[in-house]
Every structure is written in C-alpha cells, then in structure tokens.
Amino acid sequence: MTTLDAAGAPEALRALDADRLPLLAAEIRAFLIDKITRTGGHLGPNLGVVELTLALHRVFDSPRDAIVFDTGHQAYVHKILSGRAKGFDTLRQAGGLSGYPSRAESDHDLVENSHASTALSYADGLAKAFCLCGQSDRRVIAVIGDGALTGGMAWEALNNIGAAKDRPVIVVVNDNGRSYAPTTGGLAEHLASPPGDPNLFTALGFAYLGPVDGHDTARLEEALRLARALHRPVVVHVKTVKGKGYPPAEADEADCLHAVGVVEPATGRPASPGGPPSWTSVFGQALRQLAEDHDELVAVTASMLHPTGLNPMAVAHPDRVFDVGIAEQHAVTSAAGLAMGGLHPVVAVYATFLNRAFDQVLMDVGLHRLPVTFVLDRAGITGPDGPSHHGMWDLAALSVVPGMRVAAPRDAGQLRRLLAEAVEFTGGPTALRLPKATVGDDIPALATVDGIDILRRSPGQPLDVLLVPTGPLASAALGAAEELERQGLGVTVADPRWVLPIKPALPGIAARHRLAVSVEDGIRTGGVGSALALACADAGVTTPVLALGLPHAYLPHGPRSALLAEAGLDASGIARSVAARFSHTIPAEHRSSR
Ligand SMILES: Cc1ncc(C[n+]2csc(CCOP(=O)(O)OP(=O)(O)O)c2C)c(N)n1
Numbered sequence: 001m002t003t004l005d006a007a008g009a010p011e012a013l014r015a016l017d018a019d020r021l022p023l024l025a026a027e028i029r030a031f032l033i034d035k036i037t038r039t040g041g042h043l044g045p046n047l048g049v050v051e052l053t054l055a056l057h058r059v060f061d062s063p064r065d066a067i068v069f070d071t072g073h074q075a076y077v078h079k080i081l082s083g084r085a086k087g088f089d090t091l092r093q094a095g096g097l098s099g100y101p102s103r104a105e106s107d108h109d110l111v112e113n114s115h116a117s118t119a120l121s122y123a124d125g126l127a128k129a130f131c132l133c134g135q136s137d138r139r140v141i142a143v144i145g146d147g148a149l150t151g152g153m154a155w156e157a158l159n160n161i162g163a164a165k166d167r168p169v170i171v172v173v174n175d176n177g178r179s180y181a182p183t184t185g186g187l188a189e190h191l192a193s194p195p196g197d198p199n200l201f202t203a204l205g206f207a208y209l210g211p212v213d214g215h216d217t218a219r220l221e222e223a224l225r226l227a228r229a230l231h232r233p234v235v236v237h238v239k240t241v242k243g244k245g246y247p248p249a250e251a252d253e254a255d256c257l258h259a260v261g262v263v264e265p266a267t268g269r270p271a272s273p274g275g276p277p278s279w280t281s282v283f284g285q286a287l288r289q290l291a292e293d294h295d296e297l298v299a300v301t302a303s304m305l306h307p308t309g310l311n312p313m314a315v316a317h318p319d320r321v322f323d324v325g326i327a328e329q330h331a332v333t334s335a336a337g338l339a340m341g342g343l344h345p346v347v348a349v350y351a352t353f354l355n356r357a358f359d360q361v362l363m364d365v366g367l368h369r370l371p372v373t374f375v376l377d378r379a380g381i382t383g384p385d386g387p388s389h390h391g392m393w394d395l396a397a398l399s400v401v402p403g404m405r406v407a408a409p410r411d412a413g414q415l416r417r418l419l420a421e422a423v424e425f426t427g428g429p430t431a432l433r434l435p436k437a438t439v440g441d442d443i444p445a446l447a448t449v450d451g452i453d454i455l456r457r458s459p460g461q462p463l464d465v466l467l468v469p470t471g472p473l474a475s476a477a478l479g480a481a482e483e484l485e486r487q488g489l490g491v492t493v494a495d496p497r498w499v500l501p502i503k504p505a506l507p508g509i510a511a512r513h514r515l516a517v518s519v520e521d522g523i524r525t526g527g528v529g530s531a532l533a534l535a536c537a538d539a540g541v542t543t544p545v546l547a548l549g550l551p552h553a554y555l556p557h558g559p560r561s562a563l564l565a566e567a568g569l570d571a572s573g574i575a576r577s578v579a580a581r582f583s584h585t586i587p588a589e590h591r592s593s594r
Pocket residue numbers: 045048071073074114115116117144145146147148149174176178179180242258302303304326328353356
C-alpha cells in the first residue's frame with residue numbers, strides 16, 4: 001500500500017508519522033501530474049498547495065472544522081485527502097468529479113462557487129453561525145490566494161473578521177506571487193516586503209504569523225497549531241511556488257500551467273496543438289489592429305490578460321492596457337473613469353465574472369451613458385468549469401441596462417465588424433459576447449434588411465418559421481432550417497447581429513411568419529427571446545414567439561456541445577421544438593421520413 005492509499009482520509013493522515021509526509025507529498029505530486037495531464041484541469045495551483053493542504057488536514061478536524069478554499073481551483077489535494085483519489089480519471093467530465101469543491105461529493109466541501117475573493121466572507125458567516133449555535137469549538141479556516149486577495153470582497157470581510165475577537169477566523173494567505181501572471185499593485189508589494197515592516201493585517205486587528213515556507217510541512221503545522229491556539233483572528237502568510245515540483249509548470253512564465261487541457265506529461269505542452277483559432281485569439285488580434293487606428297482605445301482586464309486575449313494589444317501598446325487584479329467591480333468603474341476622461345475603454349472579462357460588477361455596469365457606466373465596450377469571453381455554456389463558470393446570465397442581466405447595446409457575432413468576420421462598430425459607438429455602453437470555442441467558417445448573409453442579416457429563406461415555401469439565432473448558434477439554426485424544410489415548413493433565418501435591444505424591424509419580419517423562434521446560448525428568462533416577445537406585443541404583432549435557450553437553472557460541468565444539445569440548442573433540438581409547435585398542422589405526407 002502506498003502512503004497515499006494509507007492517507008485516504010483525514011483521520012488516517014493525522015495518524016501518519018511526520019517523517020512519512022515528504023514521501024506522501026511526492027506521491028501526491030506524481031498523482032496530480034499523471035492525472036491532470038490526461039484530463040486537463042488546474043495543475044499549477046494544486047501542485048503549489050500539496051504541503052499546505054496536508055498540514056491543514058493534520059492540524060484541523062475537517063469537516064467539524066470548516067476549511068474554505070477561495071475560488072476552489074486548488075482543492076484537488078483536499079479531495080485526494082478526503083477519499084476521492086479514485087475519482088480523478090473523471091475530473092471535470094460529465095457526471096464525474098467536479099474541478100471545484102462539491103457539496104454533493106463530500107461533507108468536507110463547502111463552497112462550490114469558483115468566483116474569487118469570496119472565502120473570507122463565507123468564513124465570517126460560518127464563524128458567526130458556530131458562535132451563535134454554541135459550537136465555538138469548531139474552527140474556521142479560509143485559504144485565499146494572493147490573487148484572490150486583490151478582490152474587494154476580501155477586504156470587506158477582513159474589516160469584519162479583524163474586529164471579531166470572539167469569533168476567531170484563521171486566514172491562510174497562499175502567496176505564490178501570482179494570479180495567472182505575477183500579481184502587481186500595492187498589496188503584492190506589501191506581501192513581498194520584509195517581515196519586519198509594518199503589517200497591514202495587524203493594523204486591521206489580526207495576529208500575523210509568517211512568512212512561512214509553504215513547502216515545509218513541519219513549519220506549516222507549527223504555524224497552524226499556533227494559529228489555532230491563539231483564539232483570535234490571525235493571518236498565516238504562507239509562501240508557495242505555483243507549479244511546485246513540475247519543471248514545465250514552474251518554468252511557465254505565462255501562468256505556471258494554471259489551467260491546462262490534455263498535455264504531454266514530459267513537457268506540459270498541448271497534446272494536440274494547432275487547430276482552428278479560438279474566438280479569443282480572433283478578438284485579440286482585431287483589438288490590436290483597431291488600437292492602431294484609434295488612439296482613444298484602451299483596455300482593462302481583471303487579472304486575465306492572456307485568457308481574455310488582450311496580450312497582443314498589451315505587447316503593442318503596454319501603456320494602454322490596465323490589469324487591475326481580480327477586481328471586476330473596480331475594473332468597470334475605473335473604465336467609467338477612463339471614458340469620462342475622453343478614452344474608449346474595452347473591458348475584457350469572462351461573461352460569468354461580469355455578474356460581480358452588475359451595479360457598476362448599470363450605475364457607473366449606464367447611468368452616465370459612457371462609451372465603454374465590454375467584451376464577454378466564455379459567454380454561454382463553457383463546459384468543464386461547471387455552474388459558476390457558464391456565461392449564461394449576461395443577456396438577461398444586460399437587457400435591463402438602459403442604453404446598453406449587445407452584439408453577438410456569428411463568426412470571426414462578424415466579430416471583427418461588430419468590434420469596430422462597438423468601439424466607434426460613443427452614444428453609450430456596448431457589449432460583445434464570444435463563446436469558449438474555436439471559430440467556424442464565416443456565414444454569409446443573403447441580404448440585409450434594416451440592419452438584420454437574412455441568412456436563409458426557404459425557396460418557394462410559405463413563411464412559416466422565423467428563426468432568430470444569437471451569435472454562433474446561427475449555424476445550428478441553419479441546420480434546423482434544413483430539417484424543417486424537409487418537413488414541409490418554410491423557414492427564414494435572420495441574424496440581427498446587435499441582439500439587444502430588439503431591432504425595430506424585427507417584429508415586422510416576425511409578423512409575416514406563423515411562428516418566431518429565438519435561439520440563445522443564455523437563460524431563456526429575460527434574454528433575447530423574452531425581449532422579442534415583448535417587442536412583438538408592444539408592436540401589436542400576434543405571431544407567437546418561442547424562446548429557446550438555456551434552462552433557468554445551474555447547469556453541471558460537461559462538454560459544451562453535450563450541454564447545448566441537452567438544452568435543445570443543437571440543430572436537431574431546435575428543429576424538434578419548432579416541429580412540435582407545428583405537429584398539428586404539417587400535412588402527414590410532408591413529415592420527414594428520412
Ligand atoms: C471573480 C473572478 N475573477 C476571475 C477569476 C479567474 N481566476 C481563477 S483563478 C485566478 C487566479 C487566482 O489567483 P490566486 O488567488 O493567487 O490563486 P493561485 O491560482 O495563485 O493559487 C483567476 C483570476 C475567478 N475565478 N473569479
């Protein structure tokens with residue numbers, strides 16, 4: 001039996017002799033490299049917390065003591081030590097192990113949300129609950145990275161925790177000096193300052209222990225035991241190396257192999273490189289090109305320069321790209337300031353992370369009708385990162401912002417055109433949404449009517465169905481149109497390009513059809529379909545509107561294509577939904593027999 005097998009549960013781990021820990025750490029690292037290079041996942045972050053997680057589970061008694069991981073992408077070792085090593089072959093696959101803590105998987109897991117900077121707030125609440133419920137012996141430990149610590153929520157929580165002497169929370173700062181890229185700003189400088197310098201955390205009421213070598217389990221256990229014994233709010237500042245023990249990760253300057261696909265174990269490089277460009281890379285090159293012609297263009301990222309495609313512009317114009325840390329709220333309102341100062345900021349952010357800055361979009365940008373362009377990458381179903389990563393809320397959320405214009409390019413050519421239109425629009429905020437996918441072939445328009453691209457019209461058929469796809473779902477809509485034509489229905493496929501607010505001419509086009517169908521990679525509630533139905537009603541158009549989209553639910557992790565198909569958003573699913581509406585009127589002889 002390996003040491004890893006022997007330590008398959010926290011109580012067994014605590015019984016292990018300390019001199020076996022280095023061997024156990026080595027086995028865990030080998031396990032992570034072997035598994036994650038095959039499945040994909042967060043390799044760098046987890047290699048950096050092997051000893052820290054061992055020490056946490058040896059000093060504290062999870063799940064009676066609450067160990068909260070911020071963002072949760074570094075909880076693989078925690079999963080291994082709480083009996084889930086066997087599940088790693090299914091990591092992030094449909095029905096398999098989640099890439100984040102999962103309450104359904106284990107009582108040891110608390111926070112499933114992968115949005116950063118939340119752990120300290122959960123910890124504050126848990127500590128209050130334990131105190132009020134007479135369970136003050138239960139300890140609360142929050143593990144937060146130096147990147148996540150740049151998020152505003154973390155400081156809102158520190159303000160509360162530091163003053164709560166009777167509800168001690170132990171804050172473990174996992175300081176590897178990086179988010180994806182090296183962390184910058186005043187906090188990073190403070191964390192790197194000599195131990196004797198004035199300490200930010202003590203000024204807020206915390207005891208401060210550190211910096212502790214995050215790969216020395218003996219020193220880590222000593223610090224955590226002291227933190228536990230202090231019975232007061234305490235920060236344990238731990239220094240780790242992201243990607244520790246795996247040279248390709250340690251040497252990776254971009255992000256220490258933060259999140260990888262299937263890679264070659266020896267090199268950490270993609271097992272199948274090449275292939276079509278991603279939407280992200282098309283955006284990045286298009287923005288860099290536009291920046292050549294538009295001096296007023298600047299860009300803002302919340303600690304995701306490479307993942308959102310801003311690197312080409314940052315290389316060409318380093319003084320015009322701002323990385324504000326994991327701080328989306330600040331990113332948006334600082335963009336509002338940039339716009340007030342006469343510039344046109346492009347805020348590049350994953351769609352799901354813009355949720356956090358909704359008020360800033362609504363009130364700091366929208367209220368002032370400022371020319372800020374939001375480029376929402378990973379919009380729609382993303383896949384392996386699960387419910388808190390699917391970018392399925394932006395259409396509904398942005399639909400309520402007065403003056404906001406939302407574009408959804410159907411292909412790379414439209415992305416370039418719509419981005420240019422957005423950055424040249426100065427009458428208010430704009431947004432473009434892009435999927436986590438590679439681009440397909442460009443889809444030409446047969447004609448353009450009042451700004452609406454007509455992509456297909458069934459020759460010689462009555463106008464039965466108007467399909468209005470949002471963005472890249474245009475290809476699935478065209479596939480559905482072919483199927484419906486085989487069933488005897490006449491179909492028009494129309495792409496408004498700017499999907500919100502509804503184009504004034506769209507209700508009139510719908511009025512000429514027997515059914516209008518909106519198809520969007522976002523929740524049905526409050527998205528484009530809802531807006532189209534309202535616009536038709538307001539225009540006195542009686543054509544029924546069928547809104548096809550994602551269910552109003554938190555969707556699991558799994559392949560993007562499979563999740564879209566399950567939601568009925570692939571060609572056959574769209575055709576099925578439409579045909580079901582006409583089943584009572586399609587003459588039997590027209591029903592597709594193929
Ligand atoms: C609100 C939010 N914005 C962005 C992200 C994307 N993201 C995931 S992990 C990460 C870096 C986290 O850095 P850190 O907290 O230092 O953890 P490390 O990976 O270094 O262990 C980022 C930016 C996120 N999960 N949540």
